[in-house]
Amino acid sequence: MLKDLITPQNANVFVGKLGDILEKAIDKPLGYAINWGRIWSLWPVHIETACCSVEFGAASSPRYDVERFGIIEAFGSLRQCDLIVVQGTITRKMAPRLRLVYDQMPEPKYVIAMGACAITGGLYFDSYNVLPGIDGVLPVDVYVPGCPPRPETLIQGCMLLQEKIKRMKARKYV
Amino acid sequence: MNKELPPGLALQKVDERIMTLNVGPQHPGSGHMRIIVQIDGDFIVACDPDPGYVHRGEEKMAEYRNYITNIPHLERPVIHDSCNILYPYVLGVEEILGLEVPERAKYIRVIASELNRCVYTMYWLAIYGIFLGHSTMFMWPAGDRELLIDLLEKMTGARVTHAHFVPGGVRNDLPPNFEDVCLRQVNYFEKRIKEYAAVFYDNPILIARTENTGVLSREDAIRLGTTGSVLRASGVDYDLRKKEPYDVYEELDVHSNVMKEGDSYARSKIPWLDMMESCNIIRQALQKMPKSGSVRVKLKPNPKGKGFDSVYKRVESGRGSLGCYIVSDAKPEPYRVKLSVGSFRNLIALPYLLKGEKLGNMPAVYWSLNYWPVEADR
Amino acid sequence: MSSDSNNEQIETVSDAEPTSANISPGKEIELPKFEKELADKIVEKFGTRIKVAFVKPDRVRINVGRDDVKEVAEFLRDVLNFDHAESVSGVDYPQDKEIEVVYHLGSYTDPSLSRQILALATTAQREENPIPGNDATRLPSLREIFYSVEFHEREIFEMFGVYFQGHPDNRRLLLPEDWADLPPLRKDFAIKGR
Numbered sequence: 001m002l003k004d005l006i007t008p009q010n011a012n013v014f015v016g017k018l019g020d021i022l023e024k025a026i027d028k029p030l031g032y033a034i035n036w037g038r039i040w041s042l043w044p045v046h047i048e049t050a051c052c053s054v055e056f057g058a059a060s061s062p063r064y065d066v067e068r069f070g071i072i073e074a075f076g077s078l079r080q081c082d083l084i085v086v087q088g089t090i091t092r093k094m095a096p097r098l099r100l101v102y103d104q105m106p107e108p109k110y111v112i113a114m115g116a117c118a119i120t121g122g123l124y125f126d127s128y129n130v131l132p133g134i135d136g137v138l139p140v141d142v143y144v145p146g147c148p149p150r151p152e153t154l155i156q157g158c159m160l161l162q163e164k165i166k167r168m169k170a171r172k173y174v
Numbered sequence: 175m176n177k178e179l180p181p182g183l184a185l186q187k188v189d190e191r192i193m194t195l196n197v198g199p200q201h202p203g204s205g206h207m208r209i210i211v212q213i214d215g216d217f218i219v220a221c222d223p224d225p226g227y228v229h230r231g232e233e234k235m236a237e238y239r240n241y242i243t244n245i246p247h248l249e250r251p252v253i254h255d256s257c258n259i260l261y262p263y264v265l266g267v268e269e270i271l272g273l274e275v276p277e278r279a280k281y282i283r284v285i286a287s288e289l290n291r292c293v294y295t296m297y298w299l300a301i302y303g304i305f306l307g308h309s310t311m312f313m314w315p316a317g318d319r320e321l322l323i324d325l326l327e328k329m330t331g332a333r334v335t336h337a338h339f340v341p342g343g344v345r346n347d348l349p350p351n352f353e354d355v356c357l358r359q360v361n362y363f364e365k366r367i368k369e370y371a372a373v374f375y376d377n378p379i380l381i382a383r384t385e386n387t388g389v390l391s392r393e394d395a396i397r398l399g400t401t402g403s404v405l406r407a408s409g410v411d412y413d414l415r416k417k418e419p420y421d422v423y424e425e426l427d428v429h430s431n432v433m434k435e436g437d438s439y440a441r442s443k444i445p446w447l448d449m450m451e452s453c454n455i456i457r458q459a460l461q462k463m464p465k466s467g468s469v470r471v472k473l474k475p476n477p478k479g480k481g482f483d484s485v486y487k488r489v490e491s492g493r494g495s496l497g498c499y500i501v502s503d504a505k506p507e508p509y510r511v512k513l514s515v516g517s518f519r520n521l522i523a524l525p526y527l528l529k530g531e532k533l534g535n536m537p538a539v540y541w542s543l544n545y546w547p548v549e550a551d552r
Numbered sequence: 553m554s555s556d557s558n559n560e561q562i563e564t565v566s567d568a569e570p571t572s573a574n575i576s577p578g579k580e581i582e583l584p585k586f587e588k589e590l591a592d593k594i595v596e597k598f599g600t601r602i603k604v605a606f607v608k609p610d611r612v613r614i615n616v617g618r619d620d621v622k623e624v625a626e627f628l629r630d631v632l633n634f635d636h637a638e639s640v641s642g643v644d645y646p647q648d649k650e651i652e653v654v655y656h657l658g659s660y661t662d663p664s665l666s667r668q669i670l671a672l673a674t675t676a677q678r679e680e681n682p683i684p685g686n687d688a689t690r691l692p693s694l695r696e697i698f699y700s701v702e703f704h705e706r707e708i709f710e711m712f713g714v715y716f717q718g719h720p721d722n723r724r725l726l727l728p729e730d731w732a733d734l735p736p737l738r739k740d741f742a743i744k745g746r
Binding site: 045097 | 200201227229231232235250251301313316333335
């Protein structure tokens, strides 16, 4: 009977439904496992937008060594990234490119706004070419304040994001 | 308005052989800029740099803030070289306001500026290493750099954005016992950077990748108006610390490093040699510095210029000559501030160097220009 | 107020700072010798077509009309050995209806000039309603004479709307591609909230 119901045209729908049922059945353990995987593979897109990239680079230096948390590993292709750290000021010229980069990343994706400029415009609140914060461009998960934030602050921001992912519903993107 | 679209956005005529590539702004090897290259096979036939992704309108903002409140945002273009980018501005404002800087402050400025030059150059070297796929050369400079950042943090209170130079001196006096700590750290730092020769500069892979790539002849270096390490790598001995000494550089023995080759290897080696020279200068300055005395002239609130006047001051920064042109009127705000930065001046050399080069050599040539995109955009 | 009329307005340079000196009649301040000679050479050649705005230690500034600027620049390069432009800045003077463009020239090849910066200032006509590239705000480009001004002049074009005739590449450099407002560094362009 089931065989008659499934045609090549609606196979996708059935597989999706099956996934939903499975997930509802074993939601908690599966969700935990999926989130666990996401937490330890937060790879950032390599896009520098302004001067906070100096401290972003310093966070990978031997003294701070952010990679021991499994988060910010220097990585090339944005097709395999799930984190975008907006490193400072977004100018009007950069904003469309930033959105373009974000749109090309696969789900799930997370955004960290690093530095005062990315949060509110910071020191450049009255500049003619700077956006007052990136909220209008990207949905932000974690704000890391500072001008520029120290590497420790960035690490703390990333760990906050990990906490957040831990509590997110994994099903949203499955 | 110019009708033509910029070449990156306009539809390109598809040639049989020529292909247009966008490198950046999302590219590990571009930084905060885009380079549009046209390649024929593996060779670059044309290159059009497209900066401006971090253009924040510093010069316009400076017209709305007074001479003192301009300081924090004017240092933002190069936050890891913030003392040097403030230096010409502060010298210019001092000339406009007619201030005489105390002797001790001048020495503190020299020390801070040389430390900051090293901090900048180490970051640049780390990125240059990782551009060329040399991970050790990212880790070593990025780690050793923290030594000097500690010193500057002790001195000024901030990790990178110091805002330490103010018209009439420096913001704070040195902390107690700073001289000994500084001397020790600098000596250790010099010992460390000498080890880079073995791992980086004598490395046959680096030499094979950078020697004879992107050769800039002496005539072209002068004609294109390049500056700093790019100029000195092409055989022109021009270092403003020696040629036009500002503050107390006259009393210090400064040696400028010059190489004749003009290729990427020479351009990558000059900043490294400069760091050793900086260590020398810091040691001399620590010795000659007056042990006590005031470090800042008290300013009235909202200091004003005397009338229409213009000054052009320049210093040698990590990226070359850094000029600041200030037009003042009788108001607390400057009428116009223009920063003429080394990065922007060296950018013009990029299309000339990349023409005929292999695409794989682009990172080696591009980053050897000692270019910091945020500074060039201002 | 352009800098032509600067010197009348500048009050005396304070006694605490004897290094800085201005040409102002009646003031007995000794001018720096080398810089004076430099200025005299230019005056000798061009006479009244140029105006020496000031002579300070290591800094000489001359003002030139826009028709003579190329000729003067050629003289500076060929005879006085200035070989590159350090900086090109625009300054907007709405009251005088002009936009001033200042070329700061330096020399790498001549050791005697290594301390010197010569500011070559010229002015372009300022339009109330600018259409960058298509109005009277034009200047001859110095790119053929000093190659290093190429990107600087592109910057001036987008920031002030001064079109450089003879420049091969008058395109945008720093501003976004869709910038449709006034050139931002003009004085009538107000930034938000100010």
